[in-house]
Amino acid sequence: MLSFKLVNKSSSHVPIPAKKKLNNYKNSLQTIKIVIPLVKHHKFMKELTKAEEQVMLILWEMGEALVKDILERMPEPKPAYNTVSTVVRVLEGKGFVDHKAIGNTHIYFPVVSEAKYKHFAFDKVMNNYFENSYESLVSFLVKEKNLNPGELDELIRLAEQLKNTR
Numbered sequence: 001m002l003s004f005k006l007v008n009k010s011s012s013h014v015p016i017p018a019k020k021k022l023n024n025y026k027n028s029l030q031t032i033k034i035v036i037p038l039v040k041h042h043k044f045m046k047e048l049t050k051a052e053e054q055v056m057l058i059l060w061e062m063g064e065a066l067v068k069d070i071l072e073r074m075p076e077p078k079p080a081y082n083t084v085s086t087v088v089r090v091l092e093g094k095g096f097v098d099h100k101a102i103g104n105t106h107i108y109f110p111v112v113s114e115a116k117y118k119h120f121a122f123d124k125v126m127n128n129y130f131e132n133s134y135e136s137l138v139s140f141l142v143k144e145k146n147l148n149p150g151e152l153d154e155l156i157r158l159a160e161q162l163k164n165t166r
Contacts, residue, residue, distance in 0.1 A: 045112065045120045046094050051079075051087050056096060056110065056117070064100075064109035 048056060058073045059065060067085045071078060088108055091097040096117075099106040130136040138155065141147060147155070 045117070047121075047124065048091075048096070048117070051083075052091055052094075052096070055084065055087050055091060056112075056114075059097065059108060059110045060114040064107050066105065066107060070108075 054074065055070055058070050062069065062073070067081065067088055070088065071081055071084045074084070088097060092099065092108070096110065096112045097108050098111050099108045126132050126134075126137065130140065138159075141155070142152065
């Protein structure tokens with residue numbers, strides 16, 4: 001559910017109904033902050049672009065960072081500072097990243113864990129390419145990736161281990 005909160009300079013929150021017209025508050029000294037509850041199930045998660053994924057990998061590794069810190073960790077050729085800043089703000093809009101403001105500086109940190117995104121991405125691959133069949137996935141790995149006998153034995157051992165724990 002989408003709700004609106006009025007936030008004044010003292011940071012006290014006064015909830016108002018989402019449907020109420022906000023024009024009355026236009027000239028107020030208060031600012032309006034839109035609060036969107038975190039989505040608990042990953043099926044509402046959006047897929048990341050290559051640039052967004054690159055930034056998220058850095059944020060997951062660092063825990064939190066300034067835009068300049070993210071830029072320093074990017075491979076050559078490095079994008080422009082403004083490009084990285086825009087990608088971070090897009091990620092914030094998608095709900096993957098949030099920030100702490102310290103003066104004029106923003107310290108960004110991941111809101112979606114790497115494990116949660118991996119699960120989402122894997123489910124998407126399984127659904128789109130393997131019809132949600134682990135047998136199809138394993139068959140693909142064996143045929144297309146030329147697994148050596150040791151890797152096949154390890155795959156079988158892991159499958160048996162999983163079967164025994166369920």
